[in-house]
Amino acid sequence: MKILVAVKRVVDFNVKVRVKADQSGVDLANVKMSMNPFDEIAIEEAVRLKEAGIATEVVVISAGPTQCQETLRTALAIGADRAILAETDAELQPLAVAKILKAVCEKEQPQLLIMGKQAIDDDSNQTGQMAAALLGWPQATFASKLTVANGEATVIREVDGGLETIALTLPAVVTTDLRLNEPRYATLPNIMKAKKKPLDVQPVAAMGIDVAPRLKTLKVTEPPKRSGGIKVADVAALVAKLKNEAKVI
Amino acid sequence: MTALVIAEHDNQSLKAATLNTVTAALACSSEVDVLVVGNAAEAVAQAAAQITGVRKVILVEADFLADQLSEPVAEQIVVLAAAYEHVLAPSTAHGKNVMPRVAAKLDVAQLTDIIKVVSTDTFERPIYAGSAIATVQTADAKKVITVRTTGFNPAAATGGAGAVEKQAAQAGAGKSRFVSRELTKSDRPELTAAKIIVSGGRGLGSGENFKKVLEPLADKLNAAIGASRAAVDAGFVTNDYQVGQTGKIVAPQLYIAVGISGAIQHLAGMKDSKVIVAINKDPDAPIFEVADYGLVGDLFEAVPELVKAL
Numbered sequence: 001m002k003i004l005v006a007v008k009r010v011v012d013f014n015v016k017v018r019v020k021a022d023q024s025g026v027d028l029a030n031v032k033m034s035m036n037p038f039d040e041i042a043i044e045e046a047v048r049l050k051e052a053g054i055a056t057e058v059v060v061i062s063a064g065p066t067q068c069q070e071t072l073r074t075a076l077a078i079g080a081d082r083a084i085l086a087e088t089d090a091e092l093q094p095l096a097v098a099k100i101l102k103a104v105c106e107k108e109q110p111q112l113l114i115m116g117k118q119a120i121d122d123d124s125n126q127t128g129q130m131a132a133a134l135l136g137w138p139q140a141t142f143a144s145k146l147t148v149a150n151g152e153a154t155v156i157r158e159v160d161g162g163l164e165t166i167a168l169t170l171p172a173v174v175t176t177d178l179r180l181n182e183p184r185y186a187t188l189p190n191i192m193k194a195k196k197k198p199l200d201v202q203p204v205a206a207m208g209i210d211v212a213p214r215l216k217t218l219k220v221t222e223p224p225k226r227s228g229g230i231k232v233a234d235v236a237a238l239v240a241k242l243k244n245e246a247k248v249i
Numbered sequence: 250m251t252a253l254v255i256a257e258h259d260n261q262s263l264k265a266a267t268l269n270t271v272t273a274a275l276a277c278s279s280e281v282d283v284l285v286v287g288n289a290a291e292a293v294a295q296a297a298a299q300i301t302g303v304r305k306v307i308l309v310e311a312d313f314l315a316d317q318l319s320e321p322v323a324e325q326i327v328v329l330a331a332a333y334e335h336v337l338a339p340s341t342a343h344g345k346n347v348m349p350r351v352a353a354k355l356d357v358a359q360l361t362d363i364i365k366v367v368s369t370d371t372f373e374r375p376i377y378a379g380s381a382i383a384t385v386q387t388a389d390a391k392k393v394i395t396v397r398t399t400g401f402n403p404a405a406a407t408g409g410a411g412a413v414e415k416q417a418a419q420a421g422a423g424k425s426r427f428v429s430r431e432l433t434k435s436d437r438p439e440l441t442a443a444k445i446i447v448s449g450g451r452g453l454g455s456g457e458n459f460k461k462v463l464e465p466l467a468d469k470l471n472a473a474i475g476a477s478r479a480a481v482d483a484g485f486v487t488n489d490y491q492v493g494q495t496g497k498i499v500a501p502q503l504y505i506a507v508g509i510s511g512a513i514q515h516l517a518g519m520k521d522s523k524v525i526v527a528i529n530k531d532p533d534a535p536i537f538e539v540a541d542y543g544l545v546g547d548l549f550e551a552v553p554e555l556v557k558a559l
Contacts, residue, residue, distance in 0.1 A: 011377070013514075016380070016513070017377045017380050017381065019380075019381050026376075026377060026380075026381050038495075093358060094349070094358070094359070095352070095353060095356075095357075095358050095359075098353055117495070118495065120377070120378065120494070121376065121377060122376050123361065123362065123375065123376055123377070123378065123494065124359075124361045125345050125349070125361055126349035126352070126359050126361060127349075128349075129319065129346065129347075129348075129349035129350045129353070130349045130350070130352065130353035130359075131353075132319075132350065133323065133349070133350040133351075133353035133354050134353050137424070138319075138320055138423055138424040138425035139319055139320070139346075139350070139425070140425070141319075141342075141345070141346045142342060142346075144488065154428065157342075158342070158488040158489075159342040159343070159430075159489075160341050160342045160343070160441075160489060160497070161430075161432040161433060161489055162430070162431050162432040162433045162487060162488075162489045163430070163431045163432075163487075163488070164427075164429070164430045164431075165427075165428040165429045165430070165431075166318065166425050166426060166427055166428055167425065167426045167428050168424060168425045168426075169424040169425070169426075172424070172425075177488075177495070178478065178482070178495060179481070179482065179488065213358075214357065214358035214387060214388050214389050215358050215360070215385045215386070215387050215388070216385065216386045216387075216388065217383050217384070217385050218371065218384045218385065218386055219383075219384045220376070220381050220382070220383050220384075221381065221382050221384070222381065222382070223375065223379055223380070223381065223382050226520060226525075226538075226539045228537075228538055228539075229525070229537075229539075229540050229541035229542055229543060230541075230542065230543070231532075231537070231542075231543040231544070231545060232542050232543065232544055234544070234546075235544065235551055235554040235555050235558055236558060238526065238542055238544050238555065239555065239558045239559065241542050242503070242524070242526070242542070246503070246523075246524045246541065246542075248445070248502050248503040248523065248524050249445075249470065249503065249559065
């Protein structure tokens with residue numbers, strides 16, 4: 001069974017992003033970029049399925065500029081077998097990425113497409129569901145446990161009231177939540193090995209897919225700041241403030 | 250053109266998130282219909298018809314819709330969407346699961362987590378865990394939207410007199426199958442609808458302490474209980490407690506953060522609360538930067554003392 005894992009290159013989760021003064025976006029100059037943390041969980045899960053003898057090959061894909069090769073090398077160092085870069089300098093929105101993934105799935109014929117439930121930059125939480133819809137595949141979002149057997153993926157999902165278990169007929173799309181696994185650190189020998197693994201660059205322009213953005217960002221602004229409050233000396237002072245000043249209890 | 254709101258429900262009762270979504274829909278269009286997809290959900294449809302501002306309720310029922318799996322639910326919405334310009338669902342686990350599927354089938358972009366309707370095609374939404382707010386305009390004729398409920402006041406649950414119209418379900422159960430559900434049973438208010446939330450973090454040290462320290466306070470205030478990601482990852486409580494960028498987004502009247510340091514991912518989920526109280530032993534914890542009232546001290550002493558003083 002082949003697994004395709006989609007990964008996105010995003011601003012590192014430790015970076016405190018700043019809005020540009022001209023409100024055109026956030027400042028990405030000289031900012032550390034990393035793999036979207038949810039996608040790291042997706043790679044880890046695929047590699048574990050391979051180590052368990054369930055998957056035979058783990059292919060990783062990213063869509064974006066040439067720098068995404070770094071992200072793909074990270075995935076290869078975690079244990080993916082080969083990588084595909086759908087290369088473009090154009091802005092890609094979730095629907096466009098889903099269309100690219102559909103085209104790649106039709107060619108690669110994986111039984112599972114796994115990715116993070118959302119990217120921590122645009123917080124969209126759409127691409128997996130959209131790819132599933134376009135492919136006509138079933139989906140399980142927000143996965144906290146994944147078991148594959150007998151042509152089915154059984155997934156425990158994190159939902160608002162607790163947990164839900166559903167079974168999907170393969171091929172299927174799974175998007176990962178935080179508690180699915182704890183991704184390993186890539187070891188130095190594996191990072192060296194990853195450099196020699198195949199990485200196939202395919203220009204998006206040659207795929208014949210309409211990736212034009214549908215959403216136009218008119219401006220990006222700072223959220224309203226909370227004015228810093230005060231420190232109270234003790235519990236009695238806190239209760240007095242809540243009762244008399246804030247009047248919330 | 251009319252707007253369609255996808256009701257959040259469990260076949261028995263209509264969830265409060267639907268009310269905020271109706272308000273967002275009314276900002277897009279003066280005519281708002283509600284769609285209830287489920288099974289034996291007549292009571293939900295009746296409740297939705299009472300919401301002020303709702304023109305009519307469409308009820309689609311079938312056995313294979315009982316568990317609201319994404320595939321068959323999306324199919325129902327896609328067909329009905331033909332008559333609407335805006336299709337909106339609350340940004341709940343269900344809304345986020347289904348709406349991108351709907352958008353892709355309609356070949357339109359989806360707008361996630363809108364917090365403001367600027368005009369019928371332009372919306373505000375947070376990005377980078379709420380570190381920035383983007384104003385985005387869609388070029389698509391049909392707008393598929395999920396609504397961050399804290400961005401909109403709830404519509405009045407009564408006062409409306411919409412008609413309920415039953416429509417036949419589109420066939421097709423899809424290729425997913427419901428197996429089981431394990432929901433946390435609690436008599437406390439729902440986290441996303443509570444007026445007061447008591448939330449705990451890693452500072453509580455264990456699941457046992459989490460219960461022992463926070464429950465009496467929550468009982469006293471009739472509050473919901475929340476948690477930081479650190480507390481959930483450490484196994485103190487289950488995932489449905491998590492408040493933050495990837496958990497639940499809340500904006501209660503009063504949010505009491507106990508033993509929570511205040512990572513940006515947590516702040517993203519609660520910084521729109523009206524009043525924030527932080528209790529933490531580290532005076533430099535980032536949570537104090539957003540707290541209206543900060544108490545530096547040992548939570549194991551301060552919280553029981555607070556319970557006594559209330």
